[in-house]
Amino acid sequence: MHITHTIADLRERLAAAPARPVFVPTMGNLHAGHLDLIRRAREIAAPTGAPVVASIFVNRLQFGPNEDFDTYPRTLARDAELLAEVGCDLVFAPSEAELYPEPQGYKVVPPTELADILEGAFRPGFFTGVSTVVHKLFNLVGPQAAVFGKKDYQQLMILRNMVRQMGLPIEVHGADTLRAEDGLALSSRNGYLSAEERAEAVQLITLLRCVRDQVGALRAAGTLSHAAVAQIEARAMEALRARQWQPDYVVVRRQRDLLVPTEADLAQAEPLVSLTAARLGKTRLIDNLEL
Incomplete structure (x- = not known):
């Protein structure tokens, strides 16, 4: 496995590949869920015979002013060891100056x-930041396919829709959420939890x-309605508050577009x-479950 930090080296190495790569974008601080995406990419x-490429880049554009950009763990050496073990061929780990050599106005x-x-709604500008960096990485890596986790539903x-509307020749694969034995969705931010918070x-x-x-x-029973769903959502929010969580939302939506379902x-x-x-405490967690 090779680690490259420059766009020029990335392009040179990919130019010699037998086929367009399969790509897994990450922000590093990898866990078993990320490695599962690499295994899926390998398949x-x-x-x-295409190479599997992973990127490691903590993207400033998707962090809000009060979020954890500066403290987000940077663990490149450990991440590289893990990626090599599961069959990644190339790691693209650019500096901020390499990926954004000038302010990203577009x-x-x-x-x-x-x-x-x-x-x-709770992280204004987040998806603009994500879409911008992923589109830029797609342009640099030129993958035939990319793999993302369903935890970020x-x-x-949004990324699937971007690929379709922009006419990008990339197949987007969604991998099921990998969970700990007790059911908690694996996330880099789980590392922020205290032992008591992890149990909760x-x-x-x-x-x-x-x-x-x-x-x-x-x-x-044929009795599901808007009013019934609203009651389920409200009870769920209250149940979290009763356990000292601070919930932003618990909702039921349509899978196809995340809009509120009609009657x-x-x-x-x-x-x-x-x-x-x-x-939970200072750590914000997300999760989802298809119904």
Whole structure:
């Protein structure tokens, strides 16, 4: 495995590859969930002998003014060892000056109806920052396919839509969320949790499973409605507050566009997803569960 820090070296190495690479963008501080994405990329790349490329870049554009850009863990040496073990061929780890040699005035701004809800409502500009850096990385790496985790459900949808609308020749794959044995979704930010908070954090997936069960039971009985969903969401929010969480949202949305389901959607077989974001102590966690 080779680690490159420059665009020129990246392009030179990829020019000699037998096929366009399969790409996994990351911000580093890797955990088992990231490594699962690399394994999935390896499977996609195998038929053509394409290289698997991972990027490691902490992207300033997607952090708000009061978020953890400066303190986000930079663990390149450890990350590289982990990536080599699971079959990554090339790591692109540019400096900020290399990727943004001048202020990034041109940006990719997703449609407000998707980018300004849920995560976007609580992290203004986040999805513009994500879309801009991913589009730039796509241009530099030129992948045939890219793999993202479903834990960032809204992000995955926005990036899929970006690829489709921009006509990029890239197949976007969503990989299922990898979880700890107790169900907690793996996340780099789990490392911020104290031992007591880590034990409590499992309540997030417990809550989503409860929402799933309640929605399923009402749908099976033919009594699922807007009012019933609103009550489920409100009870879930209150349950988190009672355990000293600070929830931003617990919602039930349509899988296909993350909009509020219509009464017809609820009465029929429209696929739904429950999404949540909540702060436990100083750590903000997100999770989702398809219903």
